[in-house]
Amino acid sequence: MTQxxxxxxxxxxxxxxxxxxxxxxxxxxxxxxxAFIVSAIPIWLFWRIHFMDLLxxxxxxxxxxxxxTYLVSFAYKKTxxxxxxxxxxxxxxxxxxxxxxxxxxxxxxxxxxxxxRVLWKKNEVSDYEATTFSIFYNNALxxxxxxxLSFFLLKSFSPSFNYILSVGLSSGLIxxxxxxxx
Amino acid sequence: xxxxxxxCIVVVFAVATTGxxxxxxxxxxxxxxxxxxxxVEGMDIVIKYSLFNVGGTAALDVQVADNTFGPxxxxxxxxxxKVTIDRIPPGSxxxxxxxxxxxxxxxxxxxxxxxxYLPSEYAAEALVGLSSEPGQGAIVPFKEYDRKFSPHxxxxxxxxxxxxxxxxxxxxxxYSSKTKYEAIMTQKKDK
Numbered sequence: 530m531t532q533x534x535x536x537x538x539x540x541x542x543x544x545x546x547x548x549x550x551x552x553x554x555x556x557x558x559x560x561x562x563x564a565f566i567v568s569a570i571p572i573w574l575f576w577r578i579h580f581m582d583l584l585x586x587x588x589x590x591x592x593x594x595x596x597x598t599y600l601v602s603f604a605y606k607k608t609x610x611x612x613x614x615x616x617x618x619x620x621x622x623x624x625x626x627x628x629x630x631x632x633x634x635x636x637x638x639x640x641x642x643x644x645x646r647v648l649w650k651k652n653e654v655s656d657y658e659a660t661t662f663s664i665f666y667n668n669a670l671x672x673x674x675x676x677x678l679s680f681f682l683l684k685s686f687s688p689s690f691n692y693i694l695s696v697g698l699s700s701g702l703i704x705x706x707x708x709x710x711x
Numbered sequence: 712x713x714x715x716x717x718x719c720i721v722v723v724f725a726v727a728t729t730g731x732x733x734x735x736x737x738x739x740x741x742x743x744x745x746x747x748x749x750x751v752e753g754m755d756i757v758i759k760y761s762l763f764n765v766g767g768t769a770a771l772d773v774q775v776a777d778n779t780f781g782p783x784x785x786x787x788x789x790x791x792x793k794v795t796i797d798r799i800p801p802g803s804x805x806x807x808x809x810x811x812x813x814x815x816x817x818x819x820x821x822x823x824x825x826x827x828y829l830p831s832e833y834a835a836e837a838l839v840g841l842s843s844e845p846g847q848g849a850i851v852p853f854k855e856y857d858r859k860f861s862p863h864x865x866x867x868x869x870x871x872x873x874x875x876x877x878x879x880x881x882x883x884x885x886y887s888s889k890t891k892y893e894a895i896m897t898q899k900k901d902k
Contacts, residue, residue: 567877570870577866580854623892658888665881672874 556609556660560602567668568597571675571696579679579688589689593696600700604667605660607707612659617651620658624651667703674699734767736830737801743777743824743842750848751856752816755788760824760842762796763804770799770828772837775807777824784819786812799828816852821845 572590575581583590628647678695686694739762746757760777764770773796780792789810799805813819823841830838 563877563881570873570877573870573873574866577869578858578863580858620892623895626895627892654888654892658885661881661885661888665878665885668874668877668881672878 556656557602559660560605560664561598563664563668564598564601564605565594567671568594568601568696568700570672571679571692574676574679575688575692579691581688581692586689586692589692593693597696597700600704601667601671604671604700604703604707605663607704608663608667609656609659611707611709612663613655616658616662617655620654621651624654667707670703670706671699674702734801736766736834737764737768737770737799737828738766738830739764739770739773739799739826739828739838739840741775741824741826741840741842743821743845745821745845745848749856750813750819750850752813752850752853754853754856755810755812758809758811760807760809761804762799762806762826764799764801766830767801768831769801770830771832771834772797773799773805773826773828774837775824775826777809779822779824780811784813784815786814788812813850816850818847818849820847 572594575586576583625647628643628650632643632646675695678698679691683691683694742761744759744761746759747755750756758777760775762770762773762775775794775796777792780787787809790808792809794807796805796807821844823844825839825841827837827839
């Protein structure tokens with residue numbers, strides 16, 4: 530007896546997407562793009578204030594920026610996943626009301642379709658808010674820790690070591706904090 | 712008796728005044744001081760030369776020369792390294808200030824300057840002396856000094872401007888969505 534693979538319903542697909550840790554290609558591009566930009570920003574500080582030479586330090590800048598990009602985008606993804614469910618719970622009622630208002634005049638739509646639409650919208654809104662807040666939160670934390678480390682804790686170190694440790698530790702720290710479940 | 716007393720008084724007075732005419736020749740104490748707290752490449756260093764005449768006669772034709780700052784390492788910004796002072800009265804002092812700018816960084820040994828002067832009006836030969844030596848000083852590179860002391864206001868402002876899009880944009884997007892749905896909830900509660 531051949532087993533036919535059961536086609537997933539739209540609702541099940543949305544649920545899978547909702548509980549999945551995987552991000553879409555678009556989100557991935559957004560995360561890596563933002564992570565690269567925020568990882569590159571400290572180079573300005575080290576070039577202008579710590580007087581690191583751009584040309585001679587460029588290999589170091591490149592390596593540490595790439596490492597930081599990976600860790601920061603990792604933090605984005607993890608934070609987004611944790612936030613998404615919290616946002617979904619908060620916005621459920623408001624989204625239901627919004628959808629009800631939108632489809633009030635459409636009498637052809639049945640309850641199942643309405644629920645599907647609510648679920649889809651809830652996923653979309655929670656994804657959007659979790660993504661934007663995750664990017665903001667991790668960027669702010671990353672930049673604050675870089676400044677704190679490079680200008681206070683590590684200021685007596687040579688500029689190269691200062692850069693490696695401050696950017697490396699900051700991105701490592703936010704990646705570590707993002708793995709928390711709360 | 713009165714004549715004898717007068718003669719004694721005259722002799723005593725003559726001896727006393729003769730003693731005063733044999734004044735000690737001029738003797739100059741010469742010090743060289745670096746007035747800076749920090750010695751920085753490309754920034755001014757102030758050198759103060761002080762001469763004090765501890766002798767009983769004026770020092771004449773006082774020539775101060777500092778040949779320790781070579782033109783390849785230092786640039787004279789203010790004052791002169793060779794100066795002539797006509798006269799330094801006994802018990803008085805004279806000062807001279809020179810501002811120099813080092814063109815290189817590194818350790819530099821600040822050695823003595825020279826002074827020559829006539830110890831008296833009838834002196835045949837000038838006396839030569841050396842000043843005190845400030846000793847070795849470290850002239851730090853300008854980058855190090857700037858890194859430590861400059862406020863870098865413009866650089867921090869530029870950093871803030873560059874960071875704003877990464878912070879303000881995501882926050883604004885999140886906030887607009889948040890307020891929209893909170894407003895919906897508020898409307899529901901009002902009804």
